[in-house]
Amino acid sequence: MSEFDLIRRLTAGARTRRDDVVVGPGDDGAVMAVPPGHELVLTTDALVSGRHFPADTPPADIGWKSLAVNLSDLAAMGAEPAWITVALVLPEHDLDWLTGFMAGFAPLLEASGAALVGGDLTRGPLTVSIQAAGLVPAGRALRRDGARPGDRIAVTGTLGDAAAGLADWLAARHPVDEHDRFLRDRLTRPAPRLTAGRWLRDRASAAVDVSDGLAADLTHLLAASGVGGWIDPAALPASAALRHRLADADRAAAQLSGGDDYELCVCLPAAVADVAMTECPDGLTVVGRVEAEAGLRLAGPDGSMQAWQGTGYDHFPTGG
């Protein structure tokens, strides 16, 4: 089976058509019609074996997650997923692996409404590079530079689950109960908050997706907006599974600087925060507030404030 046959197999397992796809996979490039009144959103993320997922991760989980992390970026922009390209580097020609990959990739693609419009397949160390194109009504993309003092800081879903799931995986602690399975699923099958992102698009002043840990990603948002703020670690939304697994101090650490949450962190004008808390899809929890003073601070139980000193997950953590 040649590279071309494999690429055909790769694309055959997934939706490759939408009404706006003029030329699908198989040509030098795909051709798409952008609907009037919309802008295009582009994002790319590569996942490397042993770095973004354990080397023994089943291919279906890799397929799901590599798409999910890119869709999460579109969610943070308030964009509707439209067209996906995949550049896959595989150590060997392995049809079973590709079939497995598509078994995870295709259902999420289908659910997102996007189409796979292009692929590239190469032999080499396992790396999945995905590029996602989305659509937003013109001028209405959710950016990270719009936060203003007084805004509430809020997050969707729950935080820290994937960090606990990864710790289990690395300790070879296999899931035995529903809490374990929930944490594992949150690591391997993150659900990009696309519906919440679109709902928040017309309400939030700024948004970022939480992939490197809340504190690190929020710090970037605040810096981009030219503001600062504080969050209350005790207010961070935690799943029942995480509460069951970790004591308070460890839980707060996982929630503040664990990676792979793929929730959205948004800033909301005070006037809309209350209604957003009850109506936003996927749930929304207010965890802090934007202030004029730069930097991120953690609120203590006694009302004290401490500058956040930690770091998020960083592929190049130190060095000159």
Added chain:
Amino acid sequence: MSEFDLIRRLTAGARTRRDDVVVGPGDDGAVMAVPPGHELVLTTDALVSGRHFPADTPPADIGWKSLAVNLSDLAAMGAEPAWITVALVLPEHDLDWLTGFMAGFAPLLEASGAALVGGDLTRGPLTVSIQAAGLVPAGRALRRDGARPGDRIAVTGTLGDAAAGLADWLAARHPVDEHDRFLRDRLTRPAPRLTAGRWLRDRASAAVDVSDGLAADLTHLLAASGVGGWIDPAALPASAALRHRLADADRAAAQLSGGDDYELCVCLPAAVADVAMTECPDGLTVVGRVEAEAGLRLAGPDGSMQAWQGTGYDHFPTGG
């Protein structure tokens, strides 16, 4: 220096703005306005160290070439380059390497008119995945499925130079004269045929970029169009450097199945072939003809026809 600082360094060295870029690098996604009356063209190609370029290739050559191969796909669609994203996997944090990469990438980006709108940087085995977005007037993309019996088959520029350049490289034969340097440059600094692609957009019936060898890529074009055809190996355009380096038989082999040419192979209605030969930018040479009978044939000097049996460059050449 953190991943974020490195990404900033990566994007700071290149043009990141165009009038149609609403949100540039630094947010979860870039936002662009697609001009009315245009369609979007997307393509992706990954380059892996030791596979697409020798491991000792200078980073500037990697930067140039990884962008060039993607722009070549846009050229084959007749598209205007617009927005580029780069997912870079690097073995180690190496600012010198990144600076070198940008020294090759940025000038070609600038010349192409495109902007770098997004990047991702990860530690791992050296891989450069680029996704290129281009624009074409609606309904006018150059596809590979429009060739018709009687059309002339033509190629831009010259073929086989990069294959000879690679053979020199692998033999550790360092360039000593202008011919050597020309062949080396054709390998490391291919010039995507963007101007020719746009010129051919309204004249050619089908097009493909020649990356895996003329015979293999033309075979794909003919199959996509539901036709066949023949080419005359003696008619293939060869550079003075290639003629100087290789005798006739070796030269024909390099021109038919050597990779990395990044020329365009197009089919042209007979009525426009003559004027295209004299007016197409980058030069255009008629090398064969489309026929109804499927498959690719090679014309012998005596007028005989032989089915092409070879294969192009394929990352997964054999196996079950």
